[in-house]
Structures are given as C-alpha cells and as structure tokens.
Amino acid sequence: MLGSTAQREAVGYRPLLFSIAYGMTGSVGDAEDIVQDAFLGLTRAYQAGTVIDNLKAYLTTAVTRLGLNYLSSARVSRETYVGEWLPEPVVVLADMPGPAEHAELSDSLSMAFLVLLESLSPVERAVFMLREVFGYGYPEVAGITGKTEVNCRQIFARARQRIAAGGQVVGSALSRERRAEGEELARRFFVAAEGGDMEALLGMLAPDVVLHGDGGGKVRAFGSRLAGRLAVIRLLLGVFRRGGTLGVSLRPAWINGRPGAVKYDSEGRVIGVVELDIADGVVRAIHAVGNPDKLAHIGPVSDLGRLPE
Known part of the structure; x- marks a missing residue:
C-alpha cells in the first residue's frame, strides 16, 4: 500500500499527470481515467515490493504510455467522426473555479493547438508535448517514451515542422x-x-x-x-x-x-x-x-x- 508520504507526493503530481493525459487524448473523462489507472498501477507496484526511486518519472511514464495506447485505439473512431472534431472542453467558470488540475491545464493547451496535435502520430505527439509543452529534457523524454535520445530529437524536429506548418503555437499562459x-x-x-x-x-x-x-x-x-x-x-x-x-x-x-x-x-x-x-x-x-x-x-x-x- 502507498505510505502517507508517498501518497501525498503522488497526489501532488495529479495536475501535471492530468495535463499530460488530456494533451494526449483531448478528452477530460479519458484523461481522468488514465490518471486513475496510473495510480492503481503505482499501488500494485508498491504491493509487489517494487522500489521506486523517482515517483514523478514513474507516474509520468505510466500516464504517457497509457496515453499512447489510447491514441492507437482511438485512431479509427477519430477518422469516422461525424463533422469537425474538437476536444472536450476544459471549463473553469469565472465565478466558480474548477479542479486544480483543470485550472493548471487551462494555461497550457488551447483548442486550436489540440486540434493541430491530431496531425501527429501518437509517438510524435507524446515527444512534442513532453518537450515543448512541459519542458522535459531529451534524456527524460527518452526514458518516458522508451525511445533513444537521438530518436527523440529527430521525432521532435519532425513534429515541430508539422506544427509550424499549421500556423499555431503552444498555448502559453496569459499575463x-x-x-x-x-x-x-x-x-x-x-x-x-x-x-x-x-x-x-x-x-x-x-x-x-x-x-x-x-x-x-x-x-x-x-x-x-x-x-x-x-x-x-x-x-x-x-x-x-x-x-x-x-x-x-x-x-x-x-x-x-x-x-x-x-x-x-x-x-x-x-x-x-x-x-x-x-x-x-x-x-x-x-x-x-x-x-x-x-x-x-x-x-x-x-x-x-x-x-x-
């Protein structure tokens, strides 16, 4: 079972994990499910006696790879979607702030940018988001995605070219x-x-x-x-x-x-x-x-x- 210290640390990463999962899926519900699955996997790992030196890296890796699996299975449904596809909106009412993870995400990914990410392959999307949106270094991106550092640099360069061709930039925090x-x-x-x-x-x-x-x-x-x-x-x-x-x-x-x-x-x-x-x-x-x-x-x-x- 998770100890109280590890549990508090894990919960503290929830906004980041939700942001990564939502950026991968474009779905609020599926992002929440992915984060929950990652926490369940963490509990099972501790029960099995697994030693986890870097909890943030462990959870980020779990969420990213669950997101990759999601995108692989969602590709067909996206291709047959009726009309124009937009992501599930993350809403923070002006007079009633939403969950912390939603508020943190709201300054990261606009709808226009998420639509543009649909042009990338699942791996390109993961590498680009981790590097460009969340600021991970190439060694970290390589460890999370299971690719080599050199490969990640190449994947990121291709993804950035596609994003630039679409005329959009990463949704940054507004002053x-x-x-x-x-x-x-x-x-x-x-x-x-x-x-x-x-x-x-x-x-x-x-x-x-x-x-x-x-x-x-x-x-x-x-x-x-x-x-x-x-x-x-x-x-x-x-x-x-x-x-x-x-x-x-x-x-x-x-x-x-x-x-x-x-x-x-x-x-x-x-x-x-x-x-x-x-x-x-x-x-x-x-x-x-x-x-x-x-x-x-x-x-x-x-x-x-x-x-x-």
Missing part, C-alpha cells in the same frame, strides 16, 4: 493584463451577439475569422468550418436570436485557457461551450462544442437541439 483584456472583449462580444448588434460584432471580429463547430452528428451544428466575418456574424445572430426565444443563458468561463462562455437552457442544463481565440484586440477564431458526449463533465446536459436518433 494578467491579457486575461483582463480577453475577458472584457469576450463580455462585449456576447452582449453584442445577444443583442443582435451587427455593427459592434464587425469591430470585434477579424476579417478572416473562422468558426469551428463540433456537434458530433448529434445536435444541430455546423457541418464544416465557417470562414469570413459576415458569414460568421450572420450565423451567430441567428443562433443567439433563436436562443433568446428559448430562454438560453450564458455564463462567463475560461475554456482551455481562453475566454468564452457556457450556454445553458431554461432549466440550467448545459447546451454547449464557446471559446474565443483573441489576438491583437480582435476575435480570430471561435470554437463551439455542442456534442452532448463532450459536455457531461460540466453538468447535466440539455436535449435542446439534439437530433432524433
């Missing part, structure tokens, strides 16, 4: 000033959308803004990404107009470290989440998740807009 600016712009954005203020929205959206919607084929959502300021505004105004007649409300939140909101129906059930990618004072991308399978970890899920099975 207090940038967080405040993002919150204020998000507040004005949702007020304008709810109020049908097209002129205000024109001033807040980049000309080449892109809206990404994930309904998973289970709710009324956009079948493909929508690009261009006028097209996005028309859709937004239509969605918010219908929502207003149905008693839909918004609650400010941080979604994967970016400002946004959670949408609720008139009974307080979750309809979806909206994340805003903001740069240079304008909204450059919008990520909206409505797939009910990706919302249950936030709260009771609404059936509003659900398509008949």
Whole structure:
C-alpha cells in the first residue's frame, strides 16, 4: 500500500499527470481515467515490493504510455467522426473555479493547438508535448517514451515542422493584463451577439475569422468550418436570436485557457461551450462544442437541439 508520504507526493503530481493525459487524448473523462489507472498501477507496484526511486518519472511514464495506447485505439473512431472534431472542453467558470488540475491545464493547451496535435502520430505527439509543452529534457523524454535520445530529437524536429506548418503555437499562459483584456472583449462580444448588434460584432471580429463547430452528428451544428466575418456574424445572430426565444443563458468561463462562455437552457442544463481565440484586440477564431458526449463533465446536459436518433 502507498505510505502517507508517498501518497501525498503522488497526489501532488495529479495536475501535471492530468495535463499530460488530456494533451494526449483531448478528452477530460479519458484523461481522468488514465490518471486513475496510473495510480492503481503505482499501488500494485508498491504491493509487489517494487522500489521506486523517482515517483514523478514513474507516474509520468505510466500516464504517457497509457496515453499512447489510447491514441492507437482511438485512431479509427477519430477518422469516422461525424463533422469537425474538437476536444472536450476544459471549463473553469469565472465565478466558480474548477479542479486544480483543470485550472493548471487551462494555461497550457488551447483548442486550436489540440486540434493541430491530431496531425501527429501518437509517438510524435507524446515527444512534442513532453518537450515543448512541459519542458522535459531529451534524456527524460527518452526514458518516458522508451525511445533513444537521438530518436527523440529527430521525432521532435519532425513534429515541430508539422506544427509550424499549421500556423499555431503552444498555448502559453496569459499575463494578467491579457486575461483582463480577453475577458472584457469576450463580455462585449456576447452582449453584442445577444443583442443582435451587427455593427459592434464587425469591430470585434477579424476579417478572416473562422468558426469551428463540433456537434458530433448529434445536435444541430455546423457541418464544416465557417470562414469570413459576415458569414460568421450572420450565423451567430441567428443562433443567439433563436436562443433568446428559448430562454438560453450564458455564463462567463475560461475554456482551455481562453475566454468564452457556457450556454445553458431554461432549466440550467448545459447546451454547449464557446471559446474565443483573441489576438491583437480582435476575435480570430471561435470554437463551439455542442456534442452532448463532450459536455457531461460540466453538468447535466440539455436535449435542446439534439437530433432524433
């Protein structure tokens, strides 16, 4: 069994372990399961008399390799996914902070970046994340993934080229000033959308803004990404107009470290989440998740807009 000292140390690594698992899977529920499996494996190792010199390395290795197994089995389901795929959102409500591991993760991986990671192979994803996102040295990455240090350097170089070609950078922690600016712009954005203020929205959206919607084929959502300021505004105004007649409300939140909101129906059930990618004072991308399978970890899920099975 885990001793009290080892148990406290292991629990202290939970935010890091969850962050790695979520970055590997893009799923909150599966990340939590992977972390739990790693802790169960640790308990069994101690029961078997295994001597563990570096608990952090042991747990990180366990979570990473469980993540690699997950990605290998999830590849087929991702390829057959209906519509555009977005990760399960990590939500920290503005007036009610979430679990510590969720709060820590929120400054690490944006939705746009996680989508880009889907272009990498499982091993490339693991090496790139451990090195670039979590700052592990090549010797550590090699030990965790079971590859040689030279191989890890080559894998990382290939992965970085692919990521750079996709035009995204690692989601870094926002300064207090940038967080405040993002919150204020998000507040004005949702007020304008709810109020049908097209002129205000024109001033807040980049000309080449892109809206990404994930309904998973289970709710009324956009079948493909929508690009261009006028097209996005028309859709937004239509969605918010219908929502207003149905008693839909918004609650400010941080979604994967970016400002946004959670949408609720008139009974307080979750309809979806909206994340805003903001740069240079304008909204450059919008990520909206409505797939009910990706919302249950936030709260009771609404059936509003659900398509008949």
